[in-house]
Amino acid sequence: MSPLAIFFFFFFNLSLATNTIYNVQNFGAQSNGKIDSTKAFLSAWGSACASTSASTIYVPRGNYLIRNIYFNGQTCKSNAIAIHIDGTLLAPSDYNAIDNDGSWIKFEKVNRVSIYGGIFDGQGASLWACKNSKKNCPKGTTALAFYNSNNIVMSGVTVQNSQMFHILVDGCHNAMIQGVKVLSPGNSPNTDGIHVQSSSGVSIMNSNIGTGDDCISIGPGNSNLWIEGIACGPGHGISIGSLGWESQEQGVQNVTVKMVSFTSTENGVRVKTWARPSNGFVRNVLFQHIVMSNVQNPIIIDQNYCPNHESCPNQGSGVKISDVTYEDIHGTSATEIAVKLDCSKTNPCSGITLEDVNLSYKNGRAEASCVNAGGRASGFEELSKCL
Known part of the structure; x- marks a missing residue:
């Protein structure tokens, strides 16, 4: 294990020893995979950000339909936010239902955010089919993106079937990605597993990645x-x-x-x-x-x-x-x-x-x-x- 990995392991486990838990279902999230739960997730994020201590957002088992979602950490008061996921987050299967703004789930200007477990399913098959048929298709979105953020941890996460990149780390400092699975068919176009740019101190460890790029x-x-x-x-x-x-x-x-x-x-x-x-x-x-x-x-x-x-x-x-x-x-x-x-x-x-x-x-x-x-x-x- 690299020195950076050891640092993050102790740093985050210490900071999250005592925290307030925000269950997304208490904010109206539905686990049937059919009802849009975007607002519920944003409300849970808002409450976690407003906390003056470490906090946890909890996603129970089930399937949660999420459209484009933007987690902005610029005004967060919490000194650490953990997102513990036991369920699956689903993008709409119709690629036209997602705004083509580059990211399906986006974190920006966050500090000390950790994501543990869960499945992020971009359901990109319909867009891949469009691209492979050489039609006039949208570029597609990255499934999970971090911009201009510091001290990020992802562990035990599965990201699959993204329209485009699966995980993007852009303009970040000190990030640990470990024990993740990134899965898409070999013929899925432009589906890079993990793309890193303009960043420093990024570790990617002990992970299985299979994609079309x-x-x-x-x-x-x-x-x-x-x-x-x-x-x-x-x-x-x-x-x-x-x-x-x-x-x-x-x-x-x-x-x-x-x-x-x-x-x-x-x-x-x-x-x-x-x-x-x-x-x-x-x-x-x-x-x-x-x-x-x-x-x-x-x-x-x-x-x-x-x-x-x-x-x-x-x-x-x-x-x-x-x-x-x-x-x-x-x-x-x-x-x-x-x-x-x-x-x-x-x-x-x-x-x-x-x-x-x-x-x-x-x-x-x-x-x-x-x-x-x-x-x-x-x-x-x-x-x-x-x-």
Whole structure:
């Protein structure tokens, strides 16, 4: 367990030892999954916020229909709010019934909020079908979003079938996400499991994630991220990026990804940047103790990302990648080239370390391909030649 995880465990259990409990059913919430309970949840939140001590919002067993809901913590007096959920929160199955404002359930400017247990079901199947049929569909909403918040804990939560991202952490500091399940079919479009951007001190631990897009995606402006004990699949792997769309963009630094298993995913560990000018960077990243099982691209740096050759043809990525370490990574690749480092022609990767990387393809050893990449490698000969 990381030092941050230990801190949060004791910090929140101490603060919530004595508190007032607000049962959403006492505010009118109905557990039949048919009657809109949004106002009841907001009323419970208002009472918890007004408390001058720690408080708990309790959601009993049952199904609770929730439309868009916005929890604003800017005026909260409570020094800690726990949300203990034994039931299931349901989004409307008709995507037109949700305002397309980006989030289904949104927390903003909250401090010391913790969510324990429960299921958040975005019921996104109808929107996925619309998107997969290439009709003119709305973008969709993130199921559970935190904006500009501090000291957040999520534990034992299941988030499933989101229209788009399942969990979003944006502009937050010190967040612990542990023991969660994120579940959507492999063909559900744009359903990233957990997306983190513009945040620091975020830990994601001991969780199972299977989606139609990245299990975990790391956007610009992140620092001091700790990702450990993740089972990923189906999905597109764990990705830093896409970075470098903006010419002026914050970088990503101090990221640890360890003890992760990837099963039949499109990618394993990936760094992806647009082939556009940018001042962004990726540095001090460790990928360690990782198992690949039938992964199409186990290790990949793609700095020439340019879908359909639009907005970035024949340009080099301005994002500078340095000091990235791959250590103790083994298993099977679904393609012959298991290590592909395709770095920027204008800003070559530097300080790449490949140590104890052992990946096989069919009955033999997989291949490696490196372009504009510098560093050192130990292990099989193909890696040594690559760098």
